[in-house]
Amino acid sequence: xxxxxxxxxxxxxxxxxxxxxxxxxxxxxxxxxxxxxxxxxxxxxxxxxxxxxxxxxxxxxxxxxxxxxxxxxxxxxxxxxxxxxxxxxxxxxxxxxxxxxxxxxxxxxxxxxxxxxxxxxxxxxxxxxxxxxxxxxxxxxxxxxxxxxxxxxxxxxxxxxxxxxxxxxxxxxxxxxxxxxxxxxxxxxxxxxxxxxxxxxxxxxxxxxxxxxxxxxxxxxxxxxxxxxxxxxxxxxxxxxxxxxxxxxxxxxxx
Amino acid sequence: xxxxxxxxxxxxxxxxxxxxxxxxxxxxxxxxxxxxxxxxxxxxxxxxxxxxxxxxxxxxxxxxxxxxxxxxxxxxxxxxxxxxxxxxxxxxxxxxxxxxxxxxxxxxxxxxxxxxxxxxxxxxxxxxxxxxxxxxxxxxxxxxxxxxxxxxxxxxxxxxxxxxxxxxxxxxxxxxxxxxxxxxxxxxxxxxxxxxxxxxxxxxxxxxxxxxxxxxxxxxxxxxxxxxxxxxxxxxxxxxxxxxxxxxxxxxxxx
Numbered sequence: 001x002x003x004x005x006x007x008x009x010x011x012x013x014x015x016x017x018x019x020x021x022x023x024x025x026x027x028x029x030x031x032x033x034x035x036x037x038x039x040x041x042x043x044x045x046x047x048x049x050x051x052x053x054x055x056x057x058x059x060x061x062x063x064x065x066x067x068x069x070x071x072x073x074x075x076x077x078x079x080x081x082x083x084x085x086x087x088x089x090x091x092x093x094x095x096x097x098x099x100x101x102x103x104x105x106x107x108x109x110x111x112x113x114x115x116x117x118x119x120x121x122x123x124x125x126x127x128x129x130x131x132x133x134x135x136x137x138x139x140x141x142x143x144x145x146x147x148x149x150x151x152x153x154x155x156x157x158x159x160x161x162x163x164x165x166x167x168x169x170x171x172x173x174x175x176x177x178x179x180x181x182x183x184x185x186x187x188x189x190x191x192x193x194x195x196x197x198x199x200x201x202x203x204x205x206x207x208x209x210x211x212x213x214x215x216x217x218x219x220x221x222x223x224x225x226x227x228x229x230x231x232x233x234x235x236x237x238x239x240x241x242x243x244x245x246x247x248x249x250x251x252x253x254x255x
Numbered sequence: 256x257x258x259x260x261x262x263x264x265x266x267x268x269x270x271x272x273x274x275x276x277x278x279x280x281x282x283x284x285x286x287x288x289x290x291x292x293x294x295x296x297x298x299x300x301x302x303x304x305x306x307x308x309x310x311x312x313x314x315x316x317x318x319x320x321x322x323x324x325x326x327x328x329x330x331x332x333x334x335x336x337x338x339x340x341x342x343x344x345x346x347x348x349x350x351x352x353x354x355x356x357x358x359x360x361x362x363x364x365x366x367x368x369x370x371x372x373x374x375x376x377x378x379x380x381x382x383x384x385x386x387x388x389x390x391x392x393x394x395x396x397x398x399x400x401x402x403x404x405x406x407x408x409x410x411x412x413x414x415x416x417x418x419x420x421x422x423x424x425x426x427x428x429x430x431x432x433x434x435x436x437x438x439x440x441x442x443x444x445x446x447x448x449x450x451x452x453x454x455x456x457x458x459x460x461x462x463x464x465x466x467x468x469x470x471x472x473x474x475x476x477x478x479x480x481x482x483x484x485x486x487x488x489x490x491x492x493x494x495x496x497x498x499x500x501x502x503x504x505x506x507x508x509x510x
Contacts, residue, residue: 014264078378084386085501091491112379114371123333124367131339133407135390143500152388155414159407236346245398246340
């Protein structure tokens with residue numbers, strides 16, 4: 001299930017109910033901390049970074065044992081989150097899973113509860129940068145070869161997509177963002193507006209609007225999401241806006 | 256503000272509060288209908304399809320007159336929603352807008368409240384198709400020249416992105432989806448799994464998992480979101496899964 005950006009006021013009732021109903025809550029320690037106010041009776045199984053496989057396997061084992069498990073992901077569990085890994089593990093292990101109301105005999109029932117992803121939580125703080133076609137790309141080459149990431153950045157730049165960069169930098173990965181900016185600059189103007197949001201809707205929230213050429217100098221870490229405008233995006237006061245095309249099509253006040 | 260997929264159980268407390276606090280609720284009739292149970296004292300300004308400019312202008316005029324206005328969008332207001340058009344209109348009219356806590360003198364204050372977008376509401380029902388890099392493309396050529404849409408579809412296919420198609424078909428637009436499938440088939444296998452979700456988390460919800468070659472024969476309308484898998488996506492029982500790469504990287508049970 002998805003926790004959204006973190007603050008409980010962005011957590012849908014459906015997700016709050018799932019937490020309440022759970023006997024076990026499994027997740028990355030940072031995300032568990034965000035929801036401690038909602039935990040009462042639940043057993044907590046928290047793991048550190050890169051403990052993803054262990055975490056998902058623990059959730060599967062508990063569910064097979066008949067316990068109600070809430071496996072939590074920050075943002076949306078379906079975007080670079082835990083939903084896929086659970087299903088991958090089930091597939092590898094030949095388990096039969098499905099919806100609660102399934103007619104089939106299942107090893108356990110499973111529901112993916114969507115949430116507000118980092119990309120829209122961040123976009124809302126920047127104004128409206130995702131109003132036209134966009135591509136989301138993770139710069140982490142821990143699980144994906146750098147050649148594939150590079151190829152996708154180039155395709156997104158060529159296609160004039162708004163580009164959302166997840167995991168732009170970590171302590172061990174410090175050169176990728178600069179390489180990406182150089183690649184995008186082959187197709188897009190140096191003054192293309194870029195928005196950065198760190199820790200959206202959490203303590204320590206930071207919002208920066210800058211330009212593509214100045215992006216490499218900005219403070220960036222694993223908790224930052226970066227949105228690079230397309231050829232039509234513009235800065236307006238504190239906002240980053242990508243036009244949808246309405247005003248070009250209709251005269252203002254025309255209808 | 257964002258309504259998410261529609262059912263109140265997917266509407267974050269922050270959005271529910273904004274509706275409660277509003278004196279005026281402005282929106283497309285279909286979305287207003289979804290939240291009638293939450294409306295008590297509010298004046299409702301509902302417009303039909305393609306009344307976007309009029310709707311946003313009404314919201315701006317009311318806000319400038321000092322009223323609390325909730326301008327509602329289905330899904331996330333920042334993804335093909337109303338957030339951008341409001342900011343575009345403000346920019347054209349030279350209005351100064353900003354956050355409620357801004358130190359500047361403003362014509363009115365504005366907050367974009369994010370929500371669960373159609374792409375993650377749909378993805379959750381399909382399992383986990385968005386676990387790796389993806390591109391969102393609207394097939395509506397009402398506001399965007401077809402050449403640009405075509406160029407983006409081709410770039411997304413070349414880059415092996417999971418492809419999310421918004422607005423795949425309407426009564427007047429019936430040939431675009433077939434053209435897109437033909438384009439993607441130049442880069443992707445005919446058996447590439449594809450998920451379709453219609454009216455996610457609303458009455459009349461429909462979920463279909465099929466293949467790229469059979470996509471043109473599926474029932475599709477403006478309320479359908481289509482997710483085309485990348486070269487690694489696979490069907491597993493009722494699910495569409497795009498692997499993130501964990502199991503290739505780590506041996507299962509390795510940590």
